[in-house]
Amino acid sequence: MNCDELALVLTDFLEGDLSPAVESEAIEHVSSCRSCETRLGGTKQVIALSSRYASSPLDAAARDRLLAEFIEELG
């Protein structure tokens, strides 16, 4: 597997959707390629940062107000 091929299967690799044979090829390539190791590690960090920082929860007052409006609309 080369870098371009790794890029094509990166999402499937992270999803665990690769066949065992292709997954082994991907792991072997990443272990010997600094650039792809950086790309894989960076992508994992992006996923972790997105999950941790990119949500925008409602505050409690807004949640209560919306719930009251919703129940009123439902009748």
Added chain:
Amino acid sequence: MESPFSSPSALFREHVDGVYNVAYRVLWNGADAEDVVQNTFLTAFSRRDQLADGAKIRPWLLTIAYREAISVLRRRRDQPTEPSQLPVIASRELGPEEVTQQQALAERIARAFRNLPDNLRSAVVLRDIEELTMIDVAQALSIGVSAAKMRVSRGRELLRLELSDELS
């Protein structure tokens, strides 16, 4: 299995954050996102007979929310009118300097998300923030699973490049 619609309040409380988050990340406007929240839950109740599997309530609600938000976006193709709401999620007590650093990081991440094209941002929000399966992302976006994977992949790559200074 008890219907998820048997308690409207419980259903709302359990899913409102996810619904709001999807709406907000499409619209970048709190008032519009709140409108989408209301419409999503009202639509869900009016169409509750269409939900065949109660266990799939979350992806079903987020799909409704996404489509509601997109319809609002198409009607009001205006610029966002308020800054993002940026939570700092602390796993332990933070000092003032750490809070400032985390707030700055959260702002950079929010900016990176905001700079993504709409179609890529929606896919990443649904997969990496709301943690839907790729199949559910595909259904929400009305595209195939391969196309959903492609959008998530491209979105993550753009985020990785834009946030490269933050990554070790």
